[in-house]
Amino acid sequence: MLETAFNLTQSEVKLVENVLNRDHIQINHMILNQGEALPEHYANSNVYMVVLKGNLNLTLEEETARDYTAGHLVEIPFNLKMNVRNISQPTLELMVIKAPHPDKYPGEQGKSV
Numbered sequence: 001m002l003e004t005a006f007n008l009t010q011s012e013v014k015l016v017e018n019v020l021n022r023d024h025i026q027i028n029h030m031i032l033n034q035g036e037a038l039p040e041h042y043a044n045s046n047v048y049m050v051v052l053k054g055n056l057n058l059t060l061e062e063e064t065a066r067d068y069t070a071g072h073l074v075e076i077p078f079n080l081k082m083n084v085r086n087i088s089q090p091t092l093e094l095m096v097i098k099a100p101h102p103d104k105y106p107g108e109q110g111k112s113v
Contacts, residue, residue: 006020008029009029009098010029012032013028013031014036016038021101022067024099026098026101027096028082028095028096028098029095029096030056030060030096031091032054032084032092033086033090033092034081035086037084038085039093040056041112042079042080042082042083043079044078045099045102045105046075046076046099046100047078047082048075048097049074049095049096050094051068051072051074051081051093051094053089054086055086055089055092056069056072058082058084058085060083065085074103083103
């Protein structure tokens with residue numbers, strides 16, 4: 001077999017799982033139910049969020065929150081403050097791709113809030 005296949009966890013509760021950790025990339029799978037959020041933090045690499053299901057409510061820096069629905073790909077540059085929430089849909093499911101891997105990112109690492 002030439003390829004490597006990964007199974008994503010199916011969950012009814014909040015989930016943040018690391019699916020792939022390679023030198024050049026990190027991929028996480030997340031499930032947030034209505035009213036759940038990630039802690040406010042700074043992007044520790046270039047971040048690409050792919051909304052698979054539901055409605056992503058995203059605030060970057062001090063801007064007004066924006067909503068992204070299934071099928072959207074959102075690019076977030078390194079070191080931006082971000083607030084990721086699910087405020088309206090029963091379930092938000094997304095893939096979060098970080099490239100390069102945060103451990104390999106050149107320059108100052110993201111600050112924690």
